Amino acid sequence: MLFDSTVRREMARSFGATLVVILTIVITMMLVRTISQAAGGVVAPEDVVLVLGYTALQHIPTMLTLSMFIAVVVSLGRMYRDSEMVIWFASGIGLARVVAPVLRMAWPVLVVVGVLLLFVWPWANRSGTELRQRYEQRSDLSRVAPGVFQTSRDGNRVFFVDRASHEGSDGHNVFILTRKAGVESVTAARTGRLEMQGDDRMLVLERGQRNEINAATNARTLASFETYRVLADDRAVRRATERPARTLATLELLRAPTPRNQGELAWRFGLLLAAGNLVLLGVGLAATNPRRASNWNLLFALLAFIIYFNLINLSQAWINAERFAMGPMLLYLHGGAFALAVGLIWWRDNGTALAFHRSRKAGA
Numbered sequence: 001m002l003f004d005s006t007v008r009r010e011m012a013r014s015f016g017a018t019l020v021v022i023l024t025i026v027i028t029m030m031l032v033r034t035i036s037q038a039a040g041g042v043v044a045p046e047d048v049v050l051v052l053g054y055t056a057l058q059h060i061p062t063m064l065t066l067s068m069f070i071a072v073v074v075s076l077g078r079m080y081r082d083s084e085m086v087i088w089f090a091s092g093i094g095l096a097r098v099v100a101p102v103l104r105m106a107w108p109v110l111v112v113v114g115v116l117l118l119f120v121w122p123w124a125n126r127s128g129t130e131l132r133q134r135y136e137q138r139s140d141l142s143r144v145a146p147g148v149f150q151t152s153r154d155g156n157r158v159f160f161v162d163r164a165s166h167e168g169s170d171g172h173n174v175f176i177l178t179r180k181a182g183v184e185s186v187t188a189a190r191t192g193r194l195e196m197q198g199d200d201r202m203l204v205l206e207r208g209q210r211n212e213i214n215a216a217t218n219a220r221t222l223a224s225f226e227t228y229r230v231l232a233d234d235r236a237v238r239r240a241t242e243r244p245a246r247t248l249a250t251l252e253l254l255r256a257p258t259p260r261n262q263g264e265l266a267w268r269f270g271l272l273l274a275a276g277n278l279v280l281l282g283v284g285l286a287a288t289n290p291r292r293a294s295n296w297n298l299l300f301a302l303l304a305f306i307i308y309f310n311l312i313n314l315s316q317a318w319i320n321a322e323r324f325a326m327g328p329m330l331l332y333l334h335g336g337a338f339a340l341a342v343g344l345i346w347w348r349d350n351g352t353a354l355a356f357h358r359s360r361k362a363g364a
Contacts, residue, residue, distance in 0.1 A: 004101040010079065011105045015071035022063050030055050044135045054128035061116045065275040066305060068109050072102060072282030073301040080288045095349040098283055106279045113275050117268045118250045126247040156180050161192075174205060185212040189228070203230050262326040263319035270312045273334040277341055278305065284344030308337065 034052050038045045076098065079085045089095075150159045162173030174192035178185045189208025205228040212221040245253065245264035253261040285301045315333055318324045 004104070006084075007075070007079075007098060007101040008105045010075040011071050011102065014075040014078075015067055015105075015109070018070045018074070019063065019067040022067055026059060026063060027052070027056055030059070042135075043132055047131050047135065051128060051131060054124045054131070057116070057120055057124035058128075061113045061121065061271060061275075062309070064109055064113050064116075065271065065278060068106055068275065069278040069282050069301065069305055070298075072106075072279055073286045073298055076283065076286030077288050077297055080286065085287075095283065095287070095345055099280065099345065102279060102283055106276075110272070110275050110279075114272050117272055121268065122247055122249050125244070129244070129247055174208075182215045183212060184215065185210060187211075187228070204228070205230070259320055259322050263316040266319050266326045266329060267312060267316040270315060270330060270334060273330070274308055274312060274337070277334060277337040278308065280338070280341035281344065284341060284348050287348045 031052055034043065034048050034055065037043045037051075038048050043051050076085070079088075151157070156179055158177040160175040161171035171192050172190065174187075174189045176187045178187070187205065187208060187210045189205035191207065192203060192205045195202045195204055205225070207226060208228065209222065209224045210228065212223075213219070245260050248261065248264070250265070250268065253265050281304060282301060285297050285304065288297050311333055315324070315329045319326055319329055
């Protein structure tokens with residue numbers, strides 16, 4: 001029908017434009033954050049693009065949900081302001097009739113959101129975590145970029161290397177500042193390299209000197225050395241035996257129904273259910289008065305999205321704390337949102353007629 005094709009075409013245009021804008025803003029913010037993490041030594045500089053890609057995959061379901069919600073509100077709101085909806089209503093089409101073409105337009109997006117949440121989301125989280133863990137397992141000296149001061153993971157040492165080899169295991173003109181137990185030491189050496197002795201990683205410095213100051217006694221010690229060996233004290237971080245729930249596949253969460261896993265499942269299924277409820281809620285929130293220049297319905301829609309999204313996160317925290325079970329929480333939160341969306345559509349569709357009948361009875 002002409003009405004269905006008009007609504008779908010209008011929504012598709014709004015959805016595409018909204019998604020491009022949101023993707024540009026969010027990816028720019030994530031790029032700045034990832035570069036900041038790389039500069040701070042959290043991730044490897046060569047892995048910035050990979051980390052950005054994994055982070056973007058984690059946020060795409062939320063961005064798709066928000067884009068579809070805004071597309072419904074904006075496209076239908078534009079039809080209200082241009083009096084197109086008035087013409088369709090006069091021809092016998094009610095607001096409930098709008099739900100069918102809206103769902104035909106939204107269901108492919110909902111399928112993509114479901115696939116991303118149930119399968120891609122845990123994979124992206126697991127891959128991003130492995131990248132960070134792999135970088136943390138590297139030695140402090142190998143993480144130092146030439147000409148840049150780098151703080152160790154424990155915060156007790158500061159490294160500086162003038163030049164480093166391509167393998168990253170040795171460097172030239174090494175400077176190390178160490179603070180531990182009230183003793184501050186400054187060690188400078190012409191060269192330094194890492195050697196493995198059993199399970200210990202040793203830092204071997206050659207042709208340098210060490211200046212040590214005891215803050216309690218103010219005693220100073222200056223020593224020169226040809227070869228100086230010190231335990232690097234940065235053994236490789238062993239992989240945690242218990243992986244975070246967000247990195248587990250959906251089937252693994254279903255097989256182990258612990259409160260932590262159920263909270264993660266509630267978040268994944270909750271965001272998928274919220275995507276469908278927000279599409280219906282957008283139909284009711286899009287109604288506006290064409291004589292009013294302001295567009296408050298879009299502001300209310302964004303506020304509703306923020307509240308709904310925060311309630312999903314809150315439900316996950318409550319399930320993790322064993323305050324609620326997953327099933328009742330999904331039923332109360334998303335069933336209530338569905339009832340609210342359907343009730344709003346019914347009120348928009350029949351509220352004016354009911355008010356007109358009441359005014360006629362009062363006049364009679």
